[in-house]
Amino acid sequence: MSVRVRFAPSPTGFLHIGGLRTALYNYLFAKHHGGTFVLRIEDTDQSRYVEDAEQDIIDSLEWAGMTIDEGPTNPGEVGPYRQSERKEMYHKYAKQLIESGHAYYAFDTTEEIDQMRERLKASGNPSPSYDSITRQSMKNSLTLPQDEVEKKLENGDDYVIRLKVPRRETVKFEDLIRGVVSFETAGLDDQVLMKSDGMPTYHLANVVDDHTMNITHVIRGEEWLSSAPKHMLLYNAFGWEPPTMAHLPLIMSPSGGKLSKRKAESEGIPVNTKDYIAGNYEPEALINFLAYLGWSPGDDSEIHDMKELCELFTLDRVSKGGAVFNYKKLMWYNEHYIRETSIADLLPRVKELAEDAGFDTKDDEYLETVVGLLHERVSKVDEFVEMGSFFFEAPKEYDEKALKKWKDDSAGLVTAYKEKVEALSDAEFEAATLKSKLEETISEHEVGFGKLMMPLRIAVTGQGFGPDLFASLELLGKEEVLDRIDVALEKLG
Numbered sequence: 475m476s477v478r479v480r481f482a483p484s485p486t487g488f489l490h491i492g493g494l495r496t497a498l499y500n501y502l503f504a505k506h507h508g509g510t511f512v513l514r515i516e517d518t519d520q521s522r523y524v525e526d527a528e529q530d531i532i533d534s535l536e537w538a539g540m541t542i543d544e545g546p547t548n549p550g551e552v553g554p555y556r557q558s559e560r561k562e563m564y565h566k567y568a569k570q571l572i573e574s575g576h577a578y579y580a581f582d583t584t585e586e587i588d589q590m591r592e593r594l595k596a597s598g599n600p601s602p603s604y605d606s607i608t609r610q611s612m613k614n615s616l617t618l619p620q621d622e623v624e625k626k627l628e629n630g631d632d633y634v635i636r637l638k639v640p641r642r643e644t645v646k647f648e649d650l651i652r653g654v655v656s657f658e659t660a661g662l663d664d665q666v667l668m669k670s671d672g673m674p675t676y677h678l679a680n681v682v683d684d685h686t687m688n689i690t691h692v693i694r695g696e697e698w699l700s701s702a703p704k705h706m707l708l709y710n711a712f713g714w715e716p717p718t719m720a721h722l723p724l725i726m727s728p729s730g731g732k733l734s735k736r737k738a739e740s741e742g743i744p745v746n747t748k749d750y751i752a753g754n755y756e757p758e759a760l761i762n763f764l765a766y767l768g769w770s771p772g773d774d775s776e777i778h779d780m781k782e783l784c785e786l787f788t789l790d791r792v793s794k795g796g797a798v799f800n801y802k803k804l805m806w807y808n809e810h811y812i813r814e815t816s817i818a819d820l821l822p823r824v825k826e827l828a829e830d831a832g833f834d835t836k837d838d839e840y841l842e843t844v845v846g847l848l849h850e851r852v853s854k855v856d857e858f859v860e861m862g863s864f865f866f867e868a869p870k871e872y873d874e875k876a877l878k879k880w881k882d883d884s885a886g887l888v889t890a891y892k893e894k895v896e897a898l899s900d901a902e903f904e905a906a907t908l909k910s911k912l913e914e915t916i917s918e919h920e921v922g923f924g925k926l927m928m929p930l931r932i933a934v935t936g937q938g939f940g941p942d943l944f945a946s947l948e949l950l951g952k953e954e955v956l957d958r959i960d961v962a963l964e965k966l967g
Contacts, residue, residue, distance in 0.1 A: 477509025478690050481535075482680070484516045485527035488746040489534040491799075492695065492725050492733065495764040499722060500693045501540045502765065502787035509690075513545030514683060515556045518673045528556075534747035538757050539780050552687040557679050564674040567682050567712070568635050568667055572615075576711035577667055579615040579633045580604075581626055586613065603663035606641035635668035637677075637707065645703040650691075650720040650789045657703035665704050677701060681708040684717055693720045693789070720789050723768045726796040733799050743801050754827070754856040756815075759807035768797040777810060809853045817845050824858040831859050833866035843949055847941035861940055865949065868958050869936025872966070876928070876938025883921075884929035885967050891915045891926060892959050895952070903952040905944035912944075933962030 481497040483489065504511040513535070515528055528546070535542060544550035554560055571577035582590075587604065590612065594602035602608065609616060614636070615623045626633065643659040667678040674682075680701075684692060699721045709716040727737040738745045744753060750760055761780060771778075771786045778786065812820075821838065824845055828835045835841045844865045848858050863869075872880075894911040895903065916926050931943050934955055940946070947955050 475688070475690055477504055477507040478512060478688050479504045479509065479693055480512040480514050480684070480687065480689050482514040482516050482683075482694075483531050484519065484522070485524055485531065486519065486522040487524055487527055488530045488748050489527075490735075490746055491738075491744070491750075491764075493531075494534060494538060494747050494760075495725065495767055496693070496695055496722060497535060497540060498538070498761060498764050499769070499787070499789075499792070502784050503691065503693060503789060504543075505784035506787050510543045510550075511540065512550075512687060512689070513542045513555065514687070515546060516676065516679065517556055517558045518676065518679055520558070520671075520673065530746075530748055534751070537751055538747070538761055557674070557683065560679070560683070561672065561674075563686065564668065564679055564682055565672070568674070568678060571637070571667070571708075571711055572635065574711065575638065577635050577637050578609075579623060579627070580609075580636050580664075580666075581613045581618075581631055581633045583632075604636065605663045606639055606659075609636075609664055632670045634666045634670050636664040637667055637704065637711075639664050639704075639707060645706050647702065647706055647716065647719060649699075649702075650718060651723075651792050652699075652721060652794055655699070655702065655719075659703070659707070662703060662707075667708075677704050677708065681705050681712075681714075685709075685712070685714050689717050691718045691720065693722065696721050696724050720792070723793055724796040725767060726798045728798055728800065732796075738799075741801070743799060754854050755804075756808050756811040756855070759804065759811045762811075763804045763807045767799065768793050777807075805853050812852060812855065813850065817842060817849060820845050820849070820855065820858070823855050827856055827859045828866060831863075833859070833863070835866065840949070847945055847949070851941055861937070864935040864937065864940075865946070868954070868961065869934075872932055872936045872962075873938050876932050876936075877966070879924075879928040879938065880932060880966055881925075881929075883925070885963055887915065887919060887921065887926045888929050888933055888959060888963060890919065891930060892956065892963075896956060898952065900952055903948060903955075905942070905948045908944045908947050930959075933966075934958045 479500040481500050483493050501511050503509075513532070515531070517523055517528075532542070532545070532547060542548060544552070544555065546555045549555060568577065572579070590604075590608060591602045594608070604612065611617070616638070639662045640659050645657045645659060647655055649655045665677050666675050668674055683689075702719060702721070706716060725733045727733045728741055729737065731737065733743070735745050744750055758779060761783070762776075762778060765778070765783050765787070766776065769787065769792045772791055821842055825835050825838075825841055828841070844862050845858060848862050852858055852861060891912060894915060895908060898907065898911075912926055912930070916923060927943065928938065931940065932938065934943075934947065934950070
């Protein structure tokens with residue numbers, strides 16, 4: 475049987491960065507084996523449904539370079555691909571479980587279940603649940619006479635369908651990442667399979683869908699590991715062969731613990747994929763980074779495009795332990811992919827961003843020179859505009875950190891330099907000459923290079939860092955540079 479994997483997010487919010495990594499590992503595994511990558515939308519929890527979430531998931535996968543082989547927008551033969559459109563199928567299989575004695579109707583109200591839990595807590599049970607012991611004292615089709623059950627069903631009384639978990643059994647399965655995983659059923663509750671609103675829970679829908687969609691490998695986050703025994707019990711109850719399981723390590727916060735939304739925000743890490751799209755990150759960089767967040771090819775290599783990752787990826791090289799989200803490493807990847815992108819390819823992107831920011835980008839030749847000057851210095855494409863804003867307009871204010879380098883003698887030194895370059899013709903106003911005039915000035919005043927270099931940079935760019943200053947001065951031109959120096963001397967004097 476050919477490999478078939480699925481990425482099955484819930485449209486209850488925008489695609490989290492952890493979800494994108496899960497999708498990536500599924501995609502890489504499928505493509506490594508020449509298999510099929512399926513997108514399934516698990517929208518059974520209608521109360522938490524977010525209107526634009528499904529489109530966000532599809533857009534995010536497309537941006538990241540993951541082609542969906544089957545899904546809601548390009549269905550194959552095992553659809554529909556939204557769980558809300560598969561309700562009849564779940565009812566059929568839930569009824570089959572009841573008929574085979576592996577599930578039962580439960581008519582208990584929320585209040586009755588709460589009372590049961592309070593009663594057991596009072597008698598010393600710290601975490602009571604609806605399980606193989608407590609079900610014997612509850613209102614369900616295992617304790618009620620058959621005719622009463624039928625009457626309740628005919629009357630339309632509210633009910634849920636629960637899995638009848640065996641009391642004393644060991645559930646074992648082989649996980650491709652964790653090895654043999656074992657659970658005792660004594661610690662499991664009689665999981666609800668079908669809710670009172672007629673919608674299936676995650677557990678029933680997940681198992682039915684994976685079986686009917688011919689999924690061969692379930693690759694998902696570690697947080698679903700505790701659900702695996704319930705799923706294995708369902709596979710056994712149906713008499714189906716379960717898919718091969720692989721539970722991925724958690725993504726950890728740099729400060730420790732799981733990378734939650736709150737922790738990510740406090741540490742300046744974008745949470746959702748759309749934040750990376752809006753933040754102008756390179757998709758190749760994010761994918762390369764995420765691939766290594768819990769996996770390695772077994773050598774010292776770090777840079778691989780999607781095609782190479784598909785060739786290299788195997789689950790036996792995925793770690794069991796959590797992987798720390800190192801934002802600096804992500805930026806290292808982003809810088810690499812910016813450097814590898816030609817100036818010609820960057821040009822239209824920078825032009826659009828600059829014009830969106832309200833800048834006149836002048837002609838393409840001018841902008842191409844700007845991009846060339848900044849190419850080795852930026853980490854993200856939007857920094858061409860942020861760091862290079864002074865190429866499009868004179869600074870309205872000066873960086874506060876940089877101003878600490880504007881000393882009592884700065885105005886005098888800048889004035890002396892200005893007088894030298896003022897005497898240059900437009901043709902002589904070029905980088906090499908401008909640098910030599912600075913060297914003359916510091917030599918005459920017997921000061922270090924930085925004593926004039928930094929104040930001059932502040933005066934012209936408003937910043938304390940940036941591209942080669944003399945090449946920048948040449949591009950701006952003599953008149954513009956002298957005007958900016960005059961304004962700075964007047965303001966900072």
